Amino acid sequence: EAQVTQNPRYLITVTGKKLTVTCSQNMNHEYMSWYRQDPGLGLRQIYYSMNVEVTDKGDVPEGYKVSRKEKRNFPLILESPSPNQTSLYFCASLNGSSYEQYFGPGTRLTVT
Amino acid sequence: QKEVEQDPGPLSVPEGAIVSLNCTYSNSAFQYFMWYRQYSRKGPELLMYTYSSGNKEDGRFTAQVDKSSKYISLFIRDSQPSDSATYLCAMSTPGTYKYIFGTGTRLKVLA
Numbered sequence: 001e002a003q004v005t006q007n008p009r010y011l012i013t014v015t016g017k018k019l020t021v022t023c024s025q026n027m028n029h030e031y032m033s034w035y036r037q038d039p040g041l042g043l044r045q046i047y048y049s050m051n052v053e054v055t056d057k058g059d060v061p062e063g064y065k066v067s068r069k070e071k072r073n074f075p076l077i078l079e080s081p082s083p084n085q086t087s088l089y090f091c092a093s094l095n096g097s098s099y100e101q102y103f104g105p106g107t108r109l110t111v112t
Numbered sequence: 113q114k115e116v117e118q119d120p121g122p123l124s125v126p127e128g129a130i131v132s133l134n135c136t137y138s139n140s141a142f143q144y145f146m147w148y149r150q151y152s153r154k155g156p157e158l159l160m161y162t163y164s165s166g167n168k169e170d171g172r173f174t175a176q177v178d179k180s181s182k183y184i185s186l187f188i189r190d191s192q193p194s195d196s197a198t199y200l201c202a203m204s205t206p207g208t209y210k211y212i213f214g215t216g217t218r219l220k221v222l223a
Binding site for chain 1: 154155158211215216
């Protein structure tokens with residue numbers, strides 16, 4: 001089954017404690033992306049990757065890092081999380097020929 | 113002004129009604145237009161995808177793009193309670209992989 005998986009699905013942490021949210025896709029897509037979703041603000045793109053070792057900033061990259069060392073994986077790293085990063089995070093992968101994005105189930109992060 | 117504007121709703125309609133959902137945008141470079149459906153506690157799923165202007169139909173769903181007015185629409189015919197969800201429009205420019213989403217419209221179809 002074609003899918004995008006994220007882990008963990010729920011995470012509560014404290015300010016300043018580094019964390020990583022993993023994302024993996026099994027569709028051999030070159031493009032992957034991270035979004036955060038907040039009430040009233042909708043989905044906003046954090047980072048995206050066009051291929052292995054190729055990443056670029058989206059609209060809200062501050063406070064986040066990404067890496068793309070393998071085609072199937074695209075982890076999101078918060079080096080020093082702050083309460084304003086409390087949000088619902090989605091990973092997505094894209095069929096580059098059709099621009100169809102497939103989203104993961106989401107990770108709800110709370111930073112206290 | 114936001115690049116993409118979408119009325120957040122909520123929009124409540126009786127079962128069987130025709131639903132019209134809309135987005136306006138300001139960036140004339142957008143060429144790819146998408147509609148996503150998001151159920152509570154789930155990730156968005158792609159409903160419709162349109163390149164440039166025109167109409168596209170898929171079952172009970174029709175997507176329209178009017179580039180001259182910078183306006184896109186999603187019509188749902190014979191709406192069902194299972195259509196109750198948040199609908200998000202999204203747009204992108206050729207050659208980039210940057211997507212701009214609307215804030216979503218919450219739809220409730222009453223049985």
